[in-house]
Amino acid sequence: MLALASLSGASDADWARAGAAHADLALLGGIALDADARAAARDLVARGRDEFLPTDPLAFVDAQLAALDDAPISAGMNVRSATRDPIREAAAVCADHGAVLEINAHCRQDELCAVGCGETLLRDTDRLVDYVAAAHDAGATVSVKVRAEVEGVDLPATARAIADAGADAIHVDAMDSEPVVADVVAAAPDLFCLANNGVRDRATAWEYLAYGADGVSVGRPSDDPDVLRRVARAVADWERRRGDGERVDIDGEVPG
Template identity: 35%
Template sequence: MMDAFDRFGLLINDRVVRTPVAIASMAGIVDADYVLERAEHIGLAFIGGYSIDRPTMDAAQSVASSGDRREFICDDPVTELQAQNAKMEKSDVVLGVNLRGSSPEAFRVIAQALGSAIVYEIDAHCRQPEMIAAGCGEYYLKNTEKLLTVVRELKNEGVTVSVKIRAGVANDDRALAKKLWGAGADILHVDLMDFGTAKLRQIRNSCPLMLIANNSINTFERMKDMLSHGADIISLARQSDSRTLAGLDAAITRYADEDGWYNAPKQLCRGGDIRSLTFCCMPVKECPLIPTLARINLPREDYIRMKMEGVKGTPLDDGKQTCFGSLAWCCKTSSPCMFRNMTLKQVGLSNKEYMRLKRDLSDTIMGRVFHDVSTDKRS
């Protein structure tokens, strides 16, 4: 599993996520058996959704009785989820449970029964009228203070919290992402609907949470597009068949082994998110860098100092023949540059190693931006 960590750098609950391909929950369909049949090609899976209190259990019964949708129907959700968890214990797949509850207490009961080894995903995504009337699903996106309360209560149990949302339902997805981060959420699982990468980039620029992108991501090109705009992981639901999952897993593994940074952002001048500051040059000309630094309240001098300190003692500190005297200011390997390539050859640094070092620098920048810089406006 260490190879997978070196390749992707993904950890959840101190467990290596072997590939950034996940299965999203589908009520009445995705359970432990469904996941285990596909375990070879995924790193993370959310079973469920499971209704965990009387209002949502009644709603599930009503939805199922219509015949249009399947649901997981059980009178004792604790026992059912313990049984599902037990089936997954020997699997390398990191397990998450997607929960439909109408009160913080309902989520606390499940967390106390199952412990801290799994991810608890609050379903703020379901749009069935019965579920919304029961006080869960999209109800939480219109009543965000109640959602934040559930996040806080779960975090008080010392567990990892994911929130599954549908983009475009809340008044402002960027503001919601910030609030969820502030409340203690660890993962934001976003059904992008028809919004695409622009929405994902906005959310990435609003919080440092692990981001899972969802909705029709069933080709490698679509997957790469999501990863390059801020996603850490992509998830599939209806098309989570073994063939599609295997293809995505193989393609992203091959790409990571060749490139060195599996979800490297596009460059800022080409629509990249905040992570792409790692590829930006000195702030000496009018380009997207200048307004970006202003939006995140990062003075130019601090930006320069941050990058120079971030590469000190690393091979990126070299590069006297580059435009600004250090590889800290050089762009992605996908962009042709004679001076960068010449320097890499001189210092004996491969393109893959260079991109990994740029990823490390990006992590430093993200920590500085989100933990040291106060801001209310990112886009």
Template identity: 25%
Template structure:
């Protein structure tokens, strides 16, 4: 299946709720617990090179969860995780982080052969990751982001960006995404709203307007049918995380059964 066909398959999904990535949590075993619930499940974030994996180890020392493994075994590990995630009956997206593209490229190629989407992490705000100039720091470095995306251009898989709103200004975010728009197919945007317990839908609205040619996944504070409907005014899909950890999934079942 070619990349265009894979993009069409994503666009035609009936289920509009996506499982967002949660480092150290969303692996294959986690995803397969939710058979039939999601249109897309996202596993990761996975660190693909020595620098980012060492950063993950430092994060674990602070008590946070991360996926830790031997990089030499990554091919077998990710194939197994994707296979298990497919038991959810959803498409599988793999969220990735890396500092060194050259070191990571073979691992990206393996992912591209088995996953439906590769999602480049421009979102993580953990200091061990941002100190490498990656995660959300990529939103301040459009040249580096573009170089990563150009290096991934030959992968036969849709490329999405997971980005954080209100880390840089909206104009700068749009400018960075415009600068790289030829090299990605979707935007998974955390509508982070500093100091608020609800999503910044105005940012989502502007992203949707400026990137109508891309697949848009909205994220942040989606915990009810009403929240999902509000976000779907400006997005193709919405993603959830914390409500899943709480076991709050009945509303998703109801939402999936609704006529849209």
């Protein structure tokens, strides 16, 4: 599985269609859902960052996913919210389109963290679990995007907690700590694990797959067909060899 990872202000339905020749899943957004998250997004725009700031975020989610209903790529929506109820509403919209609802517990910008969005959710497991349960109850396939190297956060414990709350997937930005993927997979083998950060070619994709990831995602070069083609080939090759029961060598190492 190769996914396209959200880039705020850029990851819309057109972006997803452009990557559909290579990727299996496009995670659109991120989109700010509630008043506090939207105020933070406006502050980010004021300092030059790209953000989606439609008048009606739920209508935006619906329209973007509807534009992909017949596309040859699965879709999801990455969402930020300081409160739970908009998560439930967005999840219901995603469920209507058979799309993934991805809760953003990842972004680290000060503006987002100040209102309790993004990676602050990693330090507030009770609230994160509440969001997951609400999205699950609304009928959506639920993913949580997380980041490694957040001080005081035990990512495998977070993975276990969200799995117990009804999450289906965890999308791990491993930063410079690639082996954390193996720890997350060991703690929550029932979650689909998508590994992210620096996936550009066979070596970087296979490293995450060897740690047990079910798939990888590409963010910044998600509009570069050469990178997507390279990674897609690497993933397909990995899946074929594993399917054939072959052991896969990475730089002389044989993963378990």
